[in-house]
Amino acid sequence: MVAAATFFVLTEQIGRARNDKIDLVKFWIRDRFYCMKRIIFATISSVFLLLTACSNTQDRLNQFEGYVVERVKENEREKILVVSGITQKEALEKNLKDVAESENHNNIIWFVNEENSFKGIQKGEKVIVWWAPQMHNMPSIITLLAEKVEVIKKLKE
Structure with missing residues (x-):
């Protein structure tokens, strides 16, 4: 019985660790996606401002x-x-x-x-x-x- 309880606790901890790793990967992907969106927005904005500022007076x-x-x-x-x-x-x-x-x-x-x-x-x-x-x-x-x-x-x- 003790062995079964220990096995159950270990299995539950491994499952949580696996879920934590999955959550960490999901967070990392989501964070990179938002970071890329900000970089693309900043790049497009910079190009637009540069073209506007350098237009013929x-x-x-x-x-x-x-x-x-x-x-x-x-x-x-x-x-x-x-x-x-x-x-x-x-x-x-x-x-x-x-x-x-x-x-x-x-x-x-x-x-x-x-x-x-x-x-x-x-x-x-x-x-x-x-x-x-x-x-x-x-x-x-x-x-x-x-x-x-x-x-x-x-x-x-």
């Missing part, structure tokens, strides 16, 4: 196309007056006063820049200027900080 910039009517330099800052909806001939003949009287103010923008982005740009050239979106007062002629400028039609010499 021109996508987030506004652009304005027109002819340069005036170019001035004041206090180490360059300014160009860009007017859309006019011809190259009009850009060469007119000045600020003329375009302010004859053109819609939505078609006239002063652009400023401290980085010499306007170097080499002359009156009468057609340009595209990009700037970061910002609030501005209407209906006067607005002044915006140019992020980038590109000449698309050079002045014929």
